[in-house]
Amino acid sequence: MNNLKIVCDSLSDVPIELINEYDIEVVPLTVIIDNKEYKDGIDITKEDFYKKLREENVYPKTSQATYTQFKEVFEKHIREGKDILYIAGSSTATGTYQSAVMAKNDLDGNIYTYDSQSFSYGIGVLVVRAAELAKEGKTATEIISELQILRDRSYLLFSVDTLEYLQKGGRISSTKATIANILNIKPILDVRDGLVAPIAQVRGKKNVISKMIDLIKDQCGDDLSDQVIYIGYSDDDKEKEKLIEVAKNELNPKDIKFFMVGTCIGSHSGPGVTGILTFKK
Template identity: 65%
Template sequence: MDDLKIICDSLSDIPQSFIDKYDLDIVPLTVILEGKEYRDGVDISNDEFYRILREGKVYPKTSQATYTQFKDIFEKYTNQGKKILYIAGSAVATGTYQSAVMAKNDIDGEIYVYDSNMLCFGIGMMVIKAAELSREGKTIDEIIAVLDKMKEDVFVLFSVDTLEYLQKGGRISSTKAAIGSILNIKPILEIKDGLVSQISQVRGKKNVVSKIIELLKANCGEDLSDQVVYVGYSDDFKEKEQLAKAAKEQLNPKEIVFFQIGACIGTHGGPGVTGIMCLRK
């Protein structure tokens, strides 16, 4: 559909190659770092963000995308006569979705605000599918029907290297973080019902990759030759390669595509986050 504009927000961590290929617009959330505000993916690069976190005890915060941001971008495309499909990060995890709904209600035009109930590239997988379907000429209703099913099938797993950012962000208690650090516990997390949830844990970083692969097999099957698997990383390039190698050898995916986890997701996970995403069978 040439008259459909697909928009998402920076929680989706979509690589530039996909943004260019499908002419996507990304609404940036704000990262607050040492009292200074940065638009995620615009004013600060991912590598620079993780370098700052590594070099000092810095605990960033995030701020949702605003009503004004959405009003501006929605009006830009409705004024061109386009329909809009905005695929949002999980509404239970961020107020960004609500900002978009408020803006939509104040604008004349055909605007669809869709809650992905996902975070990180779990959103991105849905955005790419929507863009593919749009190019095939599918209607908005047909695209949303596919997204509704996909929402149940996207499986996101990731591990954090340190518990302190989850603790600072209020995701886990200080007691749990302290015990986990002493015991060198590495939690394996998933996105469940729109929020981050612990699915398992291991002792020591060397056991992370094998546990992630084990959980993938249990949830998605042992043969992924019919689908693309997405491997996400922050600044741990070694673990990224280890995870990709293990996935290729044990799951036989059609393709492995890498993406870097951006500053907004990185705010809550910290440096050293590694993850993988595919579809449940």
Template identity: 55%
Template structure:
């Protein structure tokens, strides 16, 4: 067994079976809905959260992982003489990474390494899984971090939404743009650039947006994805995920493709009808 302990936060959407397979410690953020606080993935399931989003007009708020929570988790593993590698969701989107760095700086025993993925959701999860695989192969922390830096510079993360309503409520677009966009069935395609969410393209209707996403992936990675890791994710719109997977199989030589239902940290901002893809070298 590797002496490295991989730790991430719940901004990374990693399927439960892979969390268990690689023994990854996931430190949860909190969700605040109507003044009630839920621990992400602990007090509320993804299905319950999607339902809550569908049935309420108010947007929930996400609350970063606290300094104390990180300190407790880090000390748990340094006391076992484990070398820690914490990989955080983008520091430009949440204060969670900074909480981890503060906790690390106050712990005098053991070795704690922190890495800012500058990504979110399946993009961050992609980087965490790469680290977990390398650790299982016996690579040391320096080798893993060098590989993660290359991934961070080359990963493609694209996602789209079912409705512009949630982006408007969250202040990312104006009410006028959301209203017109929804009337015209315009679907934005968003990406992560240097840790921040940016517009990448747009299309009209689900069929066209899936075609555009695959076109953008092809431009960046070519048609042969057999040696690349692909992660696709959705909220409660599994039918859209199946359509995306079908299109990927038609357009690419596809290798390893992981599917995941996205968690509350991303769907709180995008709505439950979100669809995304992350792609890069393994």
């Protein structure tokens, strides 16, 4: 029997069917909308979150998972005689990882922590791979070695429909946001050094996908027939369908799977965010 419990946080955007299939424990962050707190994925779904952004003109914030949350989760699995591997959202961007490390240090038991230095399904792909390897009977140390290779190969991009949320969150100045909106400039973001950062910008939404594909070809090559790629979506089905079509034609992936971009990225990007995860050779 597998004795290793895989734990992640709600930053990872792992689809619910995979959470259930691999019995993954998800520690929720808190989403704050109009001063009301919601446990991510428990008190509010991703669909409801984007609906609120569209209909209520609100600017959400996220709050890290706490020491107490991790202590309770870790204690539960230690009592069951389990080793624990916690795969975290980027420690550079959130204190959630530090909360887990503090809880680990106050407990006896075999608890391993791994900093993904990523977001959304950049974390999720590591969590699912860890769960697959745990099912095969691999140890936490063996799994972490594999995760390091997969993390270094991962290439994650997001497109943002509006700069309004990045500006409200202090990620860009109001002047830049105003100019960009006047000129209809759409930013493309990647994950670098544990942070989401602008890597390119285009004029007009119709040019976003072609630029994302160009960036992927530059980093990962133009024939991805040996890999499964992942497309992330929020509440913009048209953009998701366009990205699927272009990715199939331009990148020739072995398969395409999907994840819904969650409240962490969504709080900073707003609705209409689209993502794609591919892998360097």
